[in-house]
Amino acid sequence: MKRTAALAALGLAVLLGAAFAASSAPAQSARALDAYGQLEDPTLQARFERITAQLRCLVCQNESIADSNVELASDLRRQVREMLLAGESDDAIFKFMTDRYGEFVRFKPPLEAKTLFIWGAPFVMLLLGVLIVYRIVRQRSRLPLDDEPAPGPM
Amino acid sequence: MWKFLLPMGAFVALAVLFAFGLNPNRDIHALPSPLIGKPAPLFNLTDVMDPSRTVSNAALKGQVYVLNVWGTWCVACRQEHEALLDIARQNVLPIVGLDYMDQRDKAQQWLTQLGNPYSAVAFDTDGRTAIDWGVYGAPETFLVDGQGRVIYKFISPMTAEVWQHDFLPRIQAARRSGA
Numbered sequence: 001m002k003r004t005a006a007l008a009a010l011g012l013a014v015l016l017g018a019a020f021a022a023s024s025a026p027a028q029s030a031r032a033l034d035a036y037g038q039l040e041d042p043t044l045q046a047r048f049e050r051i052t053a054q055l056r057c058l059v060c061q062n063e064s065i066a067d068s069n070v071e072l073a074s075d076l077r078r079q080v081r082e083m084l085l086a087g088e089s090d091d092a093i094f095k096f097m098t099d100r101y102g103e104f105v106r107f108k109p110p111l112e113a114k115t116l117f118i119w120g121a122p123f124v125m126l127l128l129g130v131l132i133v134y135r136i137v138r139q140r141s142r143l144p145l146d147d148e149p150a151p152g153p154m
Numbered sequence: 155m156w157k158f159l160l161p162m163g164a165f166v167a168l169a170v171l172f173a174f175g176l177n178p179n180r181d182i183h184a185l186p187s188p189l190i191g192k193p194a195p196l197f198n199l200t201d202v203m204d205p206s207r208t209v210s211n212a213a214l215k216g217q218v219y220v221l222n223v224w225g226t227w228c229v230a231c232r233q234e235h236e237a238l239l240d241i242a243r244q245n246v247l248p249i250v251g252l253d254y255m256d257q258r259d260k261a262q263q264w265l266t267q268l269g270n271p272y273s274a275v276a277f278d279t280d281g282r283t284a285i286d287w288g289v290y291g292a293p294e295t296f297l298v299d300g301q302g303r304v305i306y307k308f309i310s311p312m313t314a315e316v317w318q319h320d321f322l323p324r325i326q327a328a329r330r331s332g333a
Binding site for chain 2: 154
């Protein structure tokens, strides 16, 4: 029975490790090219790519404005580019977008009171799963073993 | 007791979620506008019909008005055009048009051929006004009260029913409250 518990723990560890590896790996995706070309300052260009990848294209909804080719996405990229060149902060750019399009425009909603549920739900689910596995393992460990011969005179 | 209540509770929760999520009448692309209750973004654009004239919504302060976002490329706008003409004939309030991602000559042709329900049509050349209003498609119809606040947004083609049920009561309420 100890073996089952150890296996469950191992499986969980592997899953968690994979999840962390996936979340820290850089997202690779093709960027839509603009007529404007790259920003001259590489740090601004890096911010431009990061911000546009985190803004939802509301026409296609599952694409970011960095990936989408529709006209609205291109207009919004122009907006981000202009605000970056004007020296605006990332927060100011995200606020500009959410003021107009709502929180839905952000792929990564900020962690605050009203988004606590969506950020917390995966951990609650994980905890629930661990609890259920723990209870099943505990219950089964109390059952008699049926794959071994019962002790007693042969 | 828990053996019964837990699955039952889970079932009820799922049923409620599905009733909301799978409702065929819900337009999954229609998003709530964060603009509701906020001051309407101001614009000052050229008139579609006459580029030498400007259309500004600052001049409409004190009046309840409708802003209808459209474009000649938009099939659903063609679909709602009759309804808009009917509404304009009732002469309840000014309907301001915002021509979005369009070409001026095509827009002029559209209004001349199909009829013009608008008191004025602003020409949004570069889409900046549309961004300020949080527009992500067309047609979109906004209702603005006398204090210049956006009080309602409707995403989909306008119909007589929508006008009757969603717009007229809000217009009357806005006028009653003196706003």
